[in-house]
Amino acid sequence: MNATLKINGTEKTFDQGLPSTLTELLAQLEINAATxxxxxxxxxxxxxxxxxxxxxxxxxxxxxxxxxxx
Amino acid sequence: MMPQIFHELKSAVVGIAGLGGLGSNVAVSLTRLKVGKLILADFDAVEESNLNRQNYFPDQIGQHKVDASLTNLRRINPEADLEGHKVRLTPEKILTLFDGCDVIAECFDRADQKQMLVETVLSKTKGVVVVSVSGLAGYGRSNEIVTRRISDRLILVGDTVSGAGPGVPLTAPRVGVAAYHQANAIAEVLIGNAGISHDKNRE
Structure with missing residues (x-):
């Protein structure tokens, strides 16, 4: 199911469903949560x-x- | 200076978290601007390697940065109202030492410390504006360092990508560009509090 997040002002569509949590989103984006x-x-x-x-x-x-x- | 601006600056209190390349230079600028009171915090001592970008002198090597900054700022303005704390800032200490500040300048070196301060100020205080910096290493590319208003309470200076590391040094000119962006954003917040129209030409 398609779902969309607006990340830093830009729409991002997730074809395989949203990451379930913020931690999961950061992992997908390869962002270190500590920073x-x-x-x-x-x-x-x-x-x-x-x-x-x-x-x-x-x-x-x-x-x-x-x-x-x- | 217009009396209304002078009054607004005189009643302002600004916290400076970290007295390295950013903080030592922001403090100089705000002292010259005659901001009412500055609260300075840093745990570190001046080292020779700091002198390439931080506002200290060779005869201050080994002194606490808080003490060296107080000396230098009082040479600029002997009447300046300055408070110094030799402490490693934690969320709890940020809330107690900077209580009553209108604006807090995030002047740390490490990315996780920057995160900690910004998160603490935004989640645990009401109304305090934080001016933070991310992305200032290297040299040149002055115009890639920008001041962005992220929200009512968060202003972010920097190019967002240039972290310090091997081959990407911190240099006096580019750190200085960022520090003076930061000081200028603080001036704008404080003077804006007086209801004087100012440039709103930001994203």
């Missing part, structure tokens, strides 16, 4: 809750990624 701040529909999701955060069709997800240096 990302996530917001869903404008609300921040704490990293400790990524694994329990279920994804649903049409969610707007902002992934703010950090690289080192300062």
């Amino acid at each position: 990302v701040v996530a917001e869903i529909n404008g609300d921040i999701v704490e990293r400790k809750n990524f694994a329990q955060t279920e994804l649903k069709d049409q969610m707007a997800i902002e992934l703010i990624r950090f690289v080192g240096g300062g």
